[in-house]
Amino acid sequence: MLSNNYRLKLEFICSRIEKGEEVKLEEMIWAEKLAKSNHSALEMLRKARRRANNPNPNEGGLDDFLDAMNLGDPDPSNHMTNNNSLDDIVEWFKQDKPDDWRQRD
Numbered sequence: 001m002l003s004n005n006y007r008l009k010l011e012f013i014c015s016r017i018e019k020g021e022e023v024k025l026e027e028m029i030w031a032e033k034l035a036k037s038n039h040s041a042l043e044m045l046r047k048a049r050r051r052a053n054n055p056n057p058n059e060g061g062l063d064d065f066l067d068a069m070n071l072g073d074p075d076p077s078n079h080m081t082n083n084n085s086l087d088d089i090v091e092w093f094k095q096d097k098p099d100d101w102r103q104r105d
Helices: 004-019 025-037 039-053 062-069 086-093
Strands: none
Touching: 004 025, 004 039, 025 039, 039 062
16 A cells, blocks of 8 residues: 555656656656555556657547556557558467566565
């Protein structure tokens, strides 16, 4: 659970990300470190990035569903496209697990 001060600071950073405003490097480093150790912080950052890339998803559409469920990668450069070969699809489904993949959040 996030402390009140951490939550407020992270909400401020996320609101700036959503608006496309500049975020200081120190703030992003802090937010990324927090997101690595706290699942709620990770969800807040992911949602902010998704909204920055697609600020007005169609209500009831796939993007709206993904945003509501907080699913998928918010970075469009990591998304699959229609021009992928079978090998690319197989590679996409493989997961590179870090050494601590059994660690719980």
